[in-house]
Amino acid sequence: MTEANRVVPAGGPRWLPAWLQQYRREQAIQDGIAGLVVTVLLVPQSLAYAMLAGLPPHVGMYASILPLLAYAAFGSSMTLAVGPVAVASLMTASALAPFAAQGSPEYLSLAILLAVLGGLQLMVLGILRLGFVANLLSHSVISGFVTGSALLIAIGQLKPLLGVPAQGHTAVELLLSLLASFQKLQPATVALGLLAMLLLWSSRRFLADLLAWIGVSSRTADLLAKLAPMIIVLLSVGAVAVWQLDSRHGVAVVGTIPQGLPSLQLSWPAREQLTSLFLPAFMIALVGFVESVSVAQSLAIKRGQRIDPNAELRGLGAGNLASALSGGFPVTGGFARSVVNFAAGAQTPMAGVISAALMSLVLLGLTGLFERLPLAVLAATIIVAVLGLVDLATPRHAWQYDRADALAWAGTALGVLGLGVEAGIGIGVALSAGTFLWRASRPHIAVLGRLAGTEHFRNEQRFQVETQPHLLIMRIDENLFFANSAAVLDRIEAELAKRPATRDLLLVLSSVSHIDLTAAEALERLHADLGARGIVLHLAEVKGPVLDRLKHAGRLRGLAHEPFVSVHSAAQALGQHP
């Protein structure tokens, strides 16, 4: 569908993305403004998220250039801003912890490998058109996962924020470790960190209103407020320089950033690295893809555009490969950054291209600015950003609407906090799929009778119907498969036990669009068991494809009749109905 939207008659060569073929000058101005605004937001975020991933901060800047170009070439969203994001960075740190120490060259090369693997996996899914995988996670699970991750990130960042040593992969471990080292608090770091957090939080909360109140247009006010993080970062760098906070008061800073653009990296990984990182890379890529598609979709809807999940897979896959090529780590579409890009008026991925160019300029000339940036301020940036991801509305709605969804939310969030990100997402997926299987395993089954004087048969519990002692008619209102075939047989036995005169059992399969092997075998067993007790099994209203498959596999040979076309014709053929 998106392809159709995008390919319209236009000027540029056909191998260019559709948006580029018909690019107009007005768009360039809007994209330019958006690109600038996003870059100002991106610089501190990229440094911060690299730190969160356990990598040198400048690696975050490396991961913020080529991926934007790659996404522009392959993606389908006009406004998604790709780059390092909080949750993927947390997952990167968690995936690499067992294999290498943070700060070692091995750690960096494994982070690059994660991006390569994730990029290839997304590419393959995209080429196979498997965008469907995004649907494996329910909204409750995604919300619970993001909320749990945000809290885990915030707790983890208390360590650089307060300048104390702490370690652990779960919320409890981190908090205990923080408490144990509470006497090692560094006053200057704590003061700087808390002040930065206060400023960031209040600018996020009040600055836009304040600017609007002094007469700035509300859209401009919103955008200016988004620049606050950069201003606070620069102020903190100034404070470190003026008061020598780093050398005199022990405030940890970013340190030397290699100037210049990243060199292209290519190296051949070991086989055991590939096998042990395959699954973590897939988790990071999948979660990133799901998050990214939902952001892209919600922004696209506002402008009446559409997102093609398969193009997104290819775009994000290319982005990750590009990140790896330039020595970066896993990237995806970021929530906050994409919203800013959209609000700043981005019209096409050209905004991202401009961002990438501006980021290159920063790397070529301005890295010195950030060398005395306190880590505590980066931690404050992260904490304020991720607390915005905490979503308590979804569990509230879920609780009102469907307790199973609320349980999936809570299980996922608590799983992330208590057992770590991988376990959390595993729990979430298991709870989603488990709930669904559990529901499907308790199918609705109705015993039918005839509405007097008609050809219609209805549930005997809800209608006044005529039944006959020798004929039991049951309608199964769910696909038949491994998780419910035992329940169906149990229910049939229970109904037969209540009606000892039964000689014919008619199963109405009007709602069954699939019967799997386990259920087909169960039906055959039922047929044989009933036969041994003198009861004949009949089927009615079997859907075409279901019948074809059963017949093709020779599964219906034992039945006395072909399945009946309707319950009415079955009841007539089975005799006693007038």
Add this chain to the structure above:
Amino acid sequence: MTEANRVVPAGGPRWLPAWLQQYRREQAIQDGIAGLVVTVLLVPQSLAYAMLAGLPPHVGMYASILPLLAYAAFGSSMTLAVGPVAVASLMTASALAPFAAQGSPEYLSLAILLAVLGGLQLMVLGILRLGFVANLLSHSVISGFVTGSALLIAIGQLKPLLGVPAQGHTAVELLLSLLASFQKLQPATVALGLLAMLLLWSSRRFLADLLAWIGVSSRTADLLAKLAPMIIVLLSVGAVAVWQLDSRHGVAVVGTIPQGLPSLQLSWPAREQLTSLFLPAFMIALVGFVESVSVAQSLAIKRGQRIDPNAELRGLGAGNLASALSGGFPVTGGFARSVVNFAAGAQTPMAGVISAALMSLVLLGLTGLFERLPLAVLAATIIVAVLGLVDLATPRHAWQYDRADALAWAGTALGVLGLGVEAGIGIGVALSAGTFLWRASRPHIAVLGRLAGTEHFRNEQRFQVETQPHLLIMRIDENLFFANSAAVLDRIEAELAKRPATRDLLLVLSSVSHIDLTAAEALERLHADLGARGIVLHLAEVKGPVLDRLKHAGRLRGLAHEPFVSVHSAAQALGQHP
């Protein structure tokens, strides 16, 4: 249901199991014969499966006494034979490998802990009446798992069979390791092992027919053939003794077996042992339960009895706790042994009680007989037993009937062989649930029109129907949930794109018995999106419980109308139909 079957007016006190309250003398004779036959089979099997689990062989005998009594008290099958089995033993070895060396006292105490944990988990599931968990595994997955495990066990047993050192947890590792140590073959061990295997295999294959041919009744012939393993075991012990194969030719034998009954064991495990063994214990317990229930069920059906999955959970749970108490390891209902028990005429769990008594006598007085039993002969016993579990009929049927089931079989079997038992079962469950989600994510959706001159509305692709340009009627034939809500929205958009004159969209939910939160939110978004484009969303034939839930959570406030009771009334109310 089973409870109802079992509790009939009878003589014994009410706290006894129902079968014991009405126990008769004829039953005692039949149970006695079955108990004796099973014991003769059980002695070599229990030694062999303990070796397979990496434990001293006599531990297998310990695990073959109390569990039978516990199951007799709590289980619901009249013929299931509980004790050490091949697959659970393999899983035990695989679960413990990372934590302790085979043969260490720690290893044994961890094996006991596995039985405790699994026993408690089964008990809790049984008390909560969650017998439903047996349905989480489709028939294809169980068959693939058992087949893969059987092959993996057989390959692993080549090591003691040939008397060469080898190690590894996957089929490939084991085979490579065997090839590498091929020059270390011990001629006497190889000869003994292969001879035992040949005898076991030919007695299994031909002995019953041979005995029948010389005039033994076919039932007796079958039973006598089952005694062959014990005879071969005793012959091999004789051969070792006569030719001094152990001391002169390096043939490994069982070695000293402590005489007497096991002492009761109770010790308190460390917290990290509990957490790391919790999941493996659950896998072993679950797989054992599923296998056991399916054996029990297939035997019960032959005699018109019924199995209560919840009683089975309690019976197997008690069996595992009893095994742990006597220093044993995880047990469950065995396939071959239960079939023999049934064929030998067992009428009640008294057969198991008699088996337990006979096994105690063996432990008290006859252990000396088995001390010079060659490990190669035990390996031959295992290999011949497990090759009988290899099931190639199921994948063949699956291939004919449903490729997805065949894929689940192959994925599970290859996963077990290539990645180990835990990974294999994980892959199987994921493939089962994934296939089901994938199917449900592509719901059948029909565009409806009116059969001319009637009040009936049918799929426009299959019937000659009347439609109207302003009214689009779509029927969704599947529950709405996270995995298919995106697909439903896509299909709706596609139909709307084909019918630009649409002003009213009527969704018919007659087949929808559940809408989860993700799908409910998607419907709300659809309503809002359509509204913005001047299209009104209507619902019809919403089931009572679905409607209640949507209303309770305030999800339908935005709709123009209450949902219509029928498509006909909706079409009338929406105007243009005559």
